[in-house]
Structure formats: C-alpha cells, structure tokens
Amino acid sequence: RKEVEQDPGPFNVPEGATVAFNCTYSNSASQSFFWYRQDCRKEPKLLMSVYSSGNEDGRFTAQLNRASQYISLLIRDSKLSDSATYLCVVNPASGSARQLTFGSGTQLTVLP
Amino acid sequence: DAGVIQSPRHEVTEMGQEVTLRCKPISGHNSLFWYRQTMMRGLELLIYFNNNVPIDDSGMPEDRFSAKMPNASFSTLKIQPSEPRDSAVYFCASSQNSDLDETQYFGPGTRLLVL
Numbered sequence: 001r002k003e004v005e006q007d008p009g010p011f012n013v014p015e016g017a018t019v020a021f022n023c024t025y026s027n028s029a030s031q032s033f034f035w036y037r038q039d040c041r042k043e044p045k046l047l048m049s050v051y052s053s054g055n056e057d058g059r060f061t062a063q064l065n066r067a068s069q070y071i072s073l074l075i076r077d078s079k080l081s082d083s084a085t086y087l088c089v090v091n092p093a094s095g096s097a098r099q100l101t102f103g104s105g106t107q108l109t110v111l112p
Numbered sequence: 113d114a115g116v117i118q119s120p121r122h123e124v125t126e127m128g129q130e131v132t133l134r135c136k137p138i139s140g141h142n143s144l145f146w147y148r149q150t151m152m153r154g155l156e157l158l159i160y161f162n163n164n165v166p167i168d169d170s171g172m173p174e175d176r177f178s179a180k181m182p183n184a185s186f187s188t189l190k191i192q193p194s195e196p197r198d199s200a201v202y203f204c205a206s207s208q209n210s211d212l213d214e215t216q217y218f219g220p221g222t223r224l225l226v227l
Contacts (some may be wrong), residue, residue: 032214043203043218044155087155091214099145100126100216105156 004103006088012109017078023071023088034089035073077085078110116219124225130192133222139208147188147203194226
C-alpha cells in the first residue's frame with residue numbers, strides 16, 4: 001500500500017464549479033499535512049497546510065480526519081488558473097526527520 | 113530572495129556519460145532535499161541533508177548516484193555512468209526544517225534525458 005494515495009483524475013470541471021479532492025495516508029503517527037500545487041512543467045509549490053480543525057484560504061478549504069487518515073481539499077468557484085496537479089503531502093514524522101511524503105497528485109483542468 | 117537555484121535546467125547526454133546536477137538552496141535554510149519525478153513513479157525523495165550532513169540516502173537508486181553538500185550554499189547530485197532509465201526531472205528543495213516552518217521550497221528542476 002502506498003503511504004499517500006490520491007485519485008489521479010483527471011478532473012475536468014467548468015469554470016465556477018466546486019471540486020473536491022481526497023487523499024488517504026497509511027501512517028497513523030503522521031504529524032503534519034499539506035497540499036502542494038504543481039503547474040505543468042513547473043516545480044511543486046505549497047498551496048496550504050492542513051490543520052486538525054480544518055482551515056480555509058479564500059476559495060480553498062482543507063480538512064483533516066485523523067481517525068480515518070483522510071485529507072481533503074475543496075476548491076469553490078474554480079478559475080481557469082486553478083488548472084494544475086494537486087499533491088497531497090504528509091510528514092510521517094519518524095524521529096526528528098522532517099521528510100515529506102508526496103502523493104502522486106490529482107490533475108485538475110478547469111474548462112471555460 | 114532568488115529562491116532555490118538549479119543548473120543546468122536541461123541536460124541531454126548519452127548513456128554512459130557522467131551527469132552533474134547543481135543546487136543552491138535558499139540562504140538560511142538548513143535542510144536540502146533531492147527529488148526525482150517521473151510519470152510512472154511520481155515524486156521520489158532521493159536524499160536529504162541537514163546542516164550539510166546526509167541524513168537519509170535510502171532513496172538513492174544505486175551506486176551510480178551520489179550526492180554531496182560541501183557547504184551550506186551548494187549541493188551536487190552526480191550520476192555516473194548515466195542510463196536511459198535515469199531520464200526524469202530532478203528537483204532540489206530547501207527548508208528551514210523547524211517547528212515553525214516545514215515548507216519545502218523547490219527549485220525549477222533539471223530535465224535530464226539520457227539517450
């Protein structure tokens with residue numbers, strides 16, 4: 001089983017739609033969680049951290065369910081510029097190491 | 113801040129040749145990571161350094177791969193000899209790696225094609 005699993009998509013949605021991505025992780029001891037965004041032929045960039053209580057940044061809402069080992073990302077009122085691959089990222093927190101484990105990504109295309 | 117700098121941005125070489133990838137992390141960051149990304153395997157951590165010391169190289173595919181970090185502002189990833197299956201995008205990332213900020217900042221990557 002992969003440490004971080006995501007639906008690869010692709011998700012093709014019309015502009016203005018709401019879209020949700022899910023991610024599961026295998027290590028119950030994982031301490032911190034993130035969503036990164038990667039545009040085509042570019043490097044990954046941090047989109048947002050995911051906190052236990054859930055957090056929102058504009059049109060983006062991230063939620064964490066530790067009991068189910070599940071992370072979600074909701075994008076409201078999607079824009080053409082949201083088209084990218086979204087990477088679910090987990091810090092397994094083994095000892096003092098701060099290695100991030102990346103999911104394989106979910107591809108989103110927002111259509112005009 | 114210039115961000116993480118990688119060179120070269122593109123490299124095309126023939127099988128058997130030595131390839132050296134270079135990275136300059138963000139000033140003040142104490143951790144540096146080398147990743148490889150392919151369509152088949154996604155983003156894989158190869159090795160990471162903390163305060164210039166290699167901490168975990170379990171992701172390095174085999175002895176053909178080696179990485180060094182002689183000082184806080186420079187790291188290299190070397191492949192010798194290169195093989196076609198090494199073709200990928202190689203990213204370098206750096207981080208403050210503290211309780212306050214675990215964010216990894218990625219460089220633009222080096223696209224390697226081994227013929």
